[in-house]
Amino acid sequence: MTPDQGQHDQLAATWRDPPGLWGFLVTVDHKRIAARYIVTALLLLFLAGMLALDMRWQLSVPENTRMSPQLYNESFSLHGSTMLFLVSVPIMEAMAMWLVPLMLGARNMAFPRLGAFSFWLYLGGVLTLWIAHAMDITPDLGWFEYPPLAGPNYSPGHRADIWAQMITFTEVAALCASVNVTVTILKMRPPGMTLARMPVFLWAMLIASIMTILSMPAIMLVTSMLISDRLVSTHFFSAAAGGDVVLFQHLFWFFGHPEVYIIFIPATGFVSAIVETFSRHRLFGHSVIVLSIISIGALAFGLWVHHMFAVGLPRLGNDFYTAASMAIALPAGLQIFCWIATIWSGRPRLDTPMLWMLAFFATFVIGGLSGVMTASAALNLQLTDTYFIVAHFHYVLVGGALFPLFGAFCYWYPKATGRLMSERWGKVALAAIVGGFNLGFFPMHLLGLLGMPRRVYTYPAGMGWDLLNQIATAGSVISVLGGLVFVANAIISYWRGAPSGPDPWQGSTLEWATGSPPPPWNMDYIPVVHSAAPLWDDEPRLPVMQGLANDHREVLITSVTDSAPIYRHKSSGPSIWPVIAALAVSVMFIASIFTAWAVPIGTALIGVALTGWFWPQRGRATTGPLGVRS
Amino acid sequence: MRRLIAMSAPLMLAGCGGNQSPLSPGGDQAVALYNLLLLSIVVCGIIYVLVLAGLGWGLYRRRTGSAVDQSALDRGVWVAAGVILVGLTVLIVGSFLADRAVFATRGRDAMKVRVTGHQYWWRIEYRDAATGRWIETANELHLPQGRTTRVSLGSADVIHSFWVPNVAGKLDMIPGRRNLIDLTPRQLGWFRGQCSEYCGAQHAHMAFDVKVEPPAAFDAWLAAQALPAAAPSDPVAQRGAAAFAGPCAACHVVHGSAAAGRAGPDLTHLAARRSIAAGTLPMTRGNLQGWITQPQALKPGTMMPTIPLNPADANAIAHYLATRR
Numbered sequence: 001m002t003p004d005q006g007q008h009d010q011l012a013a014t015w016r017d018p019p020g021l022w023g024f025l026v027t028v029d030h031k032r033i034a035a036r037y038i039v040t041a042l043l044l045l046f047l048a049g050m051l052a053l054d055m056r057w058q059l060s061v062p063e064n065t066r067m068s069p070q071l072y073n074e075s076f077s078l079h080g081s082t083m084l085f086l087v088s089v090p091i092m093e094a095m096a097m098w099l100v101p102l103m104l105g106a107r108n109m110a111f112p113r114l115g116a117f118s119f120w121l122y123l124g125g126v127l128t129l130w131i132a133h134a135m136d137i138t139p140d141l142g143w144f145e146y147p148p149l150a151g152p153n154y155s156p157g158h159r160a161d162i163w164a165q166m167i168t169f170t171e172v173a174a175l176c177a178s179v180n181v182t183v184t185i186l187k188m189r190p191p192g193m194t195l196a197r198m199p200v201f202l203w204a205m206l207i208a209s210i211m212t213i214l215s216m217p218a219i220m221l222v223t224s225m226l227i228s229d230r231l232v233s234t235h236f237f238s239a240a241a242g243g244d245v246v247l248f249q250h251l252f253w254f255f256g257h258p259e260v261y262i263i264f265i266p267a268t269g270f271v272s273a274i275v276e277t278f279s280r281h282r283l284f285g286h287s288v289i290v291l292s293i294i295s296i297g298a299l300a301f302g303l304w305v306h307h308m309f310a311v312g313l314p315r316l317g318n319d320f321y322t323a324a325s326m327a328i329a330l331p332a333g334l335q336i337f338c339w340i341a342t343i344w345s346g347r348p349r350l351d352t353p354m355l356w357m358l359a360f361f362a363t364f365v366i367g368g369l370s371g372v373m374t375a376s377a378a379l380n381l382q383l384t385d386t387y388f389i390v391a392h393f394h395y396v397l398v399g400g401a402l403f404p405l406f407g408a409f410c411y412w413y414p415k416a417t418g419r420l421m422s423e424r425w426g427k428v429a430l431a432a433i434v435g436g437f438n439l440g441f442f443p444m445h446l447l448g449l450l451g452m453p454r455r456v457y458t459y460p461a462g463m464g465w466d467l468l469n470q471i472a473t474a475g476s477v478i479s480v481l482g483g484l485v486f487v488a489n490a491i492i493s494y495w496r497g498a499p500s501g502p503d504p505w506q507g508s509t510l511e512w513a514t515g516s517p518p519p520p521w522n523m524d525y526i527p528v529v530h531s532a533a534p535l536w537d538d539e540p541r542l543p544v545m546q547g548l549a550n551d552h553r554e555v556l557i558t559s560v561t562d563s564a565p566i567y568r569h570k571s572s573g574p575s576i577w578p579v580i581a582a583l584a585v586s587v588m589f590i591a592s593i594f595t596a597w598a599v600p601i602g603t604a605l606i607g608v609a610l611t612g613w614f615w616p617q618r619g620r621a622t623t624g625p626l627g628v629r630s
Numbered sequence: 631m632r633r634l635i636a637m638s639a640p641l642m643l644a645g646c647g648g649n650q651s652p653l654s655p656g657g658d659q660a661v662a663l664y665n666l667l668l669l670s671i672v673v674c675g676i677i678y679v680l681v682l683a684g685l686g687w688g689l690y691r692r693r694t695g696s697a698v699d700q701s702a703l704d705r706g707v708w709v710a711a712g713v714i715l716v717g718l719t720v721l722i723v724g725s726f727l728a729d730r731a732v733f734a735t736r737g738r739d740a741m742k743v744r745v746t747g748h749q750y751w752w753r754i755e756y757r758d759a760a761t762g763r764w765i766e767t768a769n770e771l772h773l774p775q776g777r778t779t780r781v782s783l784g785s786a787d788v789i790h791s792f793w794v795p796n797v798a799g800k801l802d803m804i805p806g807r808r809n810l811i812d813l814t815p816r817q818l819g820w821f822r823g824q825c826s827e828y829c830g831a832q833h834a835h836m837a838f839d840v841k842v843e844p845p846a847a848f849d850a851w852l853a854a855q856a857l858p859a860a861a862p863s864d865p866v867a868q869r870g871a872a873a874f875a876g877p878c879a880a881c882h883v884v885h886g887s888a889a890a891g892r893a894g895p896d897l898t899h900l901a902a903r904r905s906i907a908a909g910t911l912p913m914t915r916g917n918l919q920g921w922i923t924q925p926q927a928l929k930p931g932t933m934m935p936t937i938p939l940n941p942a943d944a945n946a947i948a949h950y951l952a953t954r955r
Contacts, residue, residue, distance in 0.1 A: 069831045069930050142828050148805055149788040149830060154749075239806025245789060246804065285707065310791060310802050310827075312783075312809035315733055322725050326718045333714040336681065337707040344688040344698050358685070365681050369674035372718070376725035378732060379670060381799020382652040382663050385791060385826040449667075451650035451795045453826045456834035464648045 008524060010550040015107070015521040017574055026574035028112035029520050030097050033119045035416070037094030040126060041087050046483070047130075048082040051075045053480055056440070060473040062461040072457035073140045078133055080143030081163060085170045086126055088401060089212075089259065092266040093118075093177040095408065096205040098416070100181055102511035102518060103202060105190045105527040107548075107555050110183040112572045113613065118176035120582030125169025128590060132162045139163035142455065144256065145226070147237035147248050152230045161230055161593040164223040169589055171216045178212035181205055188555060189563040190510070191545055192529040199509050199532055200283060203290045204269030207297040208262050214301065215262070219255035222248055232596055246311060253304035260396065261300040265293055267401040268335060270408035271357055275339045277411070277507045278354035281346025282533055285338035292331035292338075299328045309380035318377035325375030332368055336361065351505070352426035356407025359434040363403060367395025370445065385455075388448025394441045403434070406486065413490065414504045418516040419497030425489040432482025440475025443468040508533035513542055526556050581609035649821050652795040656817030656842065659798035662731035669724050673717045680713065732799060733812070740780040740812065745771070747783075747790030747803040749829055749933055750836040751895050751908040756852055765856045766883075768895030770903045771823065771840045773797070773815050774848040783809040791827035794840050800826050815842040822909065831931025837909025858886030859898045859954045870950025873943040881934075884954065894934065900954045907932070919948035 017023040017032070027033065055075050058067040067075070101109055109115045132138060139159045141150050150160040185206045189198065198206075225236040226248070235241035237248050268289075276283045283289065305313065305321040339361075348354065370392040374383050383389060414420050452465050459465055503512040512535055514523045525544035531537040545565070548554050553571040558564055588602020648654070655664040691698075742757040744764070754771055755764045771794075773779055783792050785803040792811065793800035801811045825836035843851065862871045871887060879889035885898040900906070903913055910929055911917040923944045925934040939947070 069834065073831060073833075146789055146828075149828070154788050154830065239804075244806065246807070284703070288707075310800050311804065312801055312807065315729060319726050319729060323722050326722055329718055330711065330714055333681075334707070334711050337684075337710045340681075340685050340688055341703045341707050343685065344691065344703055345700065347692050348689060350689075358689075361685050362682060365678055369678055372674060372721060373667075373670045376666065376670065376721065376728075378663060378725050378728035378799070379666055381732065381801070382660075382667065382795055384800070385793075385828075449651065449653050450648060451652065451822075451824075453793070453824055455828040458834050463650060 004524070007550050011521045011524065012519065014551060014553060015519070017520070023574070025579055026576050028108065028116050028572060028574055028578075030101055030109045030112065030115055031416075031518065031520075033115050034094045034098035037090055037097065037119050037122065040123065041091035041094060042487075044082050044126065044130075045087045045091075046487070048079045048087065049480055049483065051079040051082075053476055055079070056473040056476045058457065059459070059469050061470075062459050062463070062466055064458055067457060069457045070140065073142075073455075074133075074138040076455060077139045077142050077145075077163070078129070081129065081139060081166065083397075084143055084259065085167060086122075086129065088263040088397065089174055090122055090170065090177075091405065092208065092263055092401075093174060093181065093212075095266060095270075095405070096181045096209070097177060099412065099511060100184055100202065100205055101188070102415075102514065102522055103199060103509050104184070104188055104193070105510045105513070105523050105529075106184065106188040107521050107523070107526075107553070108571050109180050110188055111180050113575055113578045114176050114180050116575075117578035117582055118173040118180070120579050121176070121585055122170055122173035124582060124586035124589070125166050125173065128162060128169060128586075129166040132159075137162060139166075144252055146252075147226060147229070147245050148239070150226060151237055152233070153238075158593055161227060164227050164230075165589045165593055167223045168220055169586070171220045172585065174212055175216050178209035178216075181209040182213065185209075186560050187557050189558055190527050190529055190556075191558060191563060191565050193563045195561055195563075196287070197529065197532045200272035200286065200289050200293070201269035201509070204265050204267075204272070204293055207293050208265040211258050211262050211265070211297050211300065215255045215258040218251045222251035222255075225251075227592065231592070246308075249308050249311065250304070253307040254301070257304040257307060258297075258300040260393075261296055263397060263401045265297065267360075267404035268293060270404040270411075271339060271360060273507075273509065274353045274357050274404075274407055274411050275342050276533075277505050278351060278357070279342045279346030279348045280506070281342055282508075282536070283338070284341035284345055285334075286532060289335050289338050292335045295331045296328055299324060299331070303328065303375075306375055306377070306380070309377045310384050315377070322375055322377045326372055329368060329372050336365065352421070352423055352430060353407045353411035353505075355427065355430055356403050356410065359430065360399060360403040360407070363395055363399025363434065363438065366442075367392060367397075367399050371396060383448060385453055386448035387444040387452045387454055390454050391441050391444035391448060394437075394444075398437055398441075406430075406433070409490070411505065412511075413493070414497075414500030415511060415516050415518070417494055417497070418500055419493055419495075420500045420504060421493040421497055422489050425485060429482045429486035429489060432485060433479050434482075436475045436477070436479030436482055438475070440472045440479055443471045443475075447472075503535070506535075508536045510534060575613070577609060577613035581606065581613055584609045649819075650795055650824060652799075654796055656815055656819070656821065657797035658814040658816065659732045659812065660796055661816075662728045663799055666724050666728040670721055673721055677714065677717055680710070684710070740778045741774070743771070743779055743781045745781055745783055745792055745803070747785045747787075747792070747825065747829070747836075749787050750825070750832040750929075752836075752838045753786070753895065754838075756855070758852070758856065763856070765852060766896045767855055767899065767903075768897075769838045769905070769908050771838060772848055772851055773813060773840065773842050774845040775815055775818055775842050777845060778812050778814045781811050781813060783811060788829050789827050790825045790829050790836070792823065793826040794821055794823035796821040797840065797842075802827055818842050818844070820904070824909070832929055835908060835910045835929050835932075839904045839909060841904075854902070855899055859884055861886065862950055862953065866946050867950045867953050869943070870946035870948070873939070873947050874950055877937045878947065897951060897954060901952050902955045907934075915948060915952045918951055919944055922947055922951075 017027045058064050058072060097115060137158055139162055145160060145163055148154055185202055228234045229236055235243045237243050237245050272283055303321050303325040306325045309318055373379055374392055410421055410426055447465055447468050450464050500516055502516050510527055528543040528545050548556060553573055554568050555571045557566050557569045559566055584605035587605060588598050591598030655661045744755040746753040752769050754768060755766045757764055783801055783803045785805045790803040791800050792803055797813050797815050801809045821840040823838045823840050825833060862868045875888055879891055881891040881894035882897045883890050905913055907921055907929055921928060925932050926936050
C-alpha cells in the first residue's frame, strides 16, 4: 500500500487529537486509551507483586512477627483483588482494545467514546482501592470476601464496602470494553475476513468478551447484594434472618470461574499468533483451536461448583461438576497439541517472544494438570484452601496468562513503538522470571500436601514447612528482579532500541501491514483479505477497498458472518463527555459506600453526562460508492 | 527428567509427612484420599512428560530439517487427545470411588460429636451414648481408634472449615447449616487440625489437637471429662477461683464452680489439654499466665479481651486453671 500523499494528509487532519492536556482527556483513539490501560495495569502488577514479596518475606521463617496479622490479611486481600480485578482482566481487554482494530484493518473501535469511558471508569476503581489503601482502610477479607465475614456484623467500618464498590467499578468498565470488542469484531471486519478466516487471536478476544458479558452481571449482582446488606440492612446473607451465605458463593463463582478463562483465553490468542509467526508456518488445526476455545468458553460456565466442593453440597452433584471440570482438559489439551504440531510443521525461530511461549508450555501444563487434580471433588477435601491451590492458580495465571502476555508485549512492542526490545536483556529477564517463578511456586505444591493452609500470616515451627517456604521466598525474589530487568528493557528500548520497520517478525496478520507505530487512523486503506494469513498469501500487494471518506471520521460496517460491506458509518470524534460520565458514575459508586442517597443523586448526575454524550450531532450522508481496488 | 523427578517428589516425601498432612494418612477416609492423590500424581506426571517430550522433539527436529508428514501429525494429535481422554476417565472414576469411600454411611452405631467453629476456637461436644447427655470440651478432639465417629459441623459466627488431614478431608462449617463427616482413625497418636477457611484476623491460630487412643482409654477420658472439676484445694487456687469468678466467668464455664459463661471455651478440664488458645501455645503454667495477662499480644485480634489484673490475681488464676484437670 503506497499511500497517496494528499489522502494521507487529509486523514491526518481528520483523525488528529487536539493538542496538549485537552487532547489527552478527550481522545478516543483506541491505541492511546489502550496504552494507558496497559501501563496502569502493569504498574498495578508491580505494586501487587511487591505486596506478594512482602508476604513471602513474612512467611520465610515460622512464628514471624514482622507483620501484624491485620497487615498480612490486608496484603493478601489487596494482592488478590488487584491482580484478579485490576490487572488480569483489564490488561487482556486493553490488549484487545489496542490490537483488534489493527488486526481488522479498521480505523477505530465500534464505540470510541465507550472505550474512553471504560478506561476512565477503570481508573476510578483503581484509585478507589489504592487511595483507600493509602488511607489505611484496605479491604482485609480476601479477594472473594465471603459473608458473613464480610457482612455488617463481622466487618464493621468500610473495608468491605470499598472492596465491593471497587468490583462494581471494574465490572462496569469491563462490560463496556467487552461490548465494544464484541461489536468491533463482529461488525468491523474487513471485506473477505469471514468468520472462518478470522485469526485465532480475534476469536479468542471475541469469546473472552462474550464470556465477560455473560458472567459479569453475576458478580455485580452479588456485590450489590452485599452492599445493601451492609448499607440498608437487607438480609440476603444473614442465616439468622433467613438468608443464605452459600448463595453468595454460587453467584460469586458463577462469575469467578469463567473469569479465569476470561484471562486465559486471550492468552491463547497471543500464543496462537506468536507460535504461528515464529514457527514460520500456518497454525496447525485453525478450526480445531477455534472450536476448542468456544467449548472451553461454554464449559467454563458449567463448573463453578468446583470452588465449593468443601461446602457440603450434595455429593452426586459434586461428581457431576468433577466430570465437567476435568472435561475442560480435553479442549485445552487439543489446543496445546495443535500448537506443538505447528512447531513440528514449521522451522521455529527462538526469539524472545517464542521463548516466552516455550515457558508457557512448560509452566502452564503443570497448572493445567494440577487443575485436573483439584477438579476432583474428593481430592479437594484435602487440597482446597491449602498452598497446593496457591501453587495451582499461580501456575495457571502466571504460566498460562502472564507469560503469554510478556511474550505478546515483546512481540507487539515494535509495532507500538517502532523499536525492537533488546534480545539479550529480554532473555535475561525471561530466565530470571521463569526460573524464579518455578523455584518460588513449585515448592508450594509440596507445602499444600504437607498440610499448610493458605491465608495464614504465620505457622508453627516443626511442621516441615520451613525450608520449602524459604525456597519459595528466594524464588520470588529472583522473579521480581527479572521483572525489573524486563521493565528496564522496555523503557530503555523505547529510546535506544533498533528501529523495527513495519513488520520485523514477518507476521501473517493485518496489523503488520501498517506503519510502526500505526498512525491514528491505523491504515490508509481498508484491506481486503482472502485467507486467515493475508500477509503471507497476498504478498507483495494487499488488495484494498476504497471509497471511505477522508475528510470526516468514517468507518466501514460489514456483515457478521461473511463480512460483506454493508454501509459506511460516522465514527465519534474526541469528546470530554466520557470523562464526565465516568466522574458521575464514580461519585455515585463511592458515595454509596456511605449513604443510600448516592443512588438517586448519582443517577441524576449520570443522566446529565449521558445527555451531553448523546446530544444529537449534525449527521453526514453516508452514501456513495464502495469499491474494491486490487 | 528434572521435572519428572520434581513431579514425583511427593511420592518420595510420602514417608515423611507431618502430623498435619494428607501424605501420612492415619484413618480410612484419609487413606482413600491418599490413594486417589497418588493415582492423580502418576497420571498427571505421565501426561506432563509426554507433552513436553512432544514439544522438545518438535523443536529438536528443526535441526534435521526434514519435512514432516502432515497426515501423520494429524493422527498424532488425535492419539494424544485420546490419551488425555483415557487419563481423565481414570481420574473421574477414581474420584467418584474415593468420594463414595469418604462419605460411606457407617450405620447408626457411630459415636456422635458436635464441633462448632468460633472466631478463633473450637467447641467440641460428645454425646454420651449411655445417658444421652452432651459432654463439652474445647480445642482438643479425642477419637477412639478403629471406631467411626460421626462429626456434625456447625458455626457460631462466620464460615470456618474443619480439617484434620491425617484422618479425613476437610468440610466447611457454615452458619445456618450442619455438615456431617465421618472419621475412622486407625493410627494411634496426636494429630493436628486447623481451620482451613479464612475466618478473620486469627485464622492462622485456629488449630486444635486430635488424639487417637484405644477405645478403653477413650472411654476413661470421656468419663473424666463428664465430671465437674475438683474444688480448689490450696489457698492460691482458692484465690484464683475467686478472681476467676469476676471477669473470666462472664465468658467461660468451669463445671463445679459458679462460672457459666458461654462465649468462650469450656475450661473445666483445661489443664488436661495439650495446648491453649486453640493450638497457639503448649499447655504450661507459664504460658497460661502469659495468655491470661496478654492475650492480644500473643494472638492479636483474638476475641479474648485484655483484662486488667493485678499480678497476684493473674498468678492465682493461672494456678487455679493449671489445676483444672
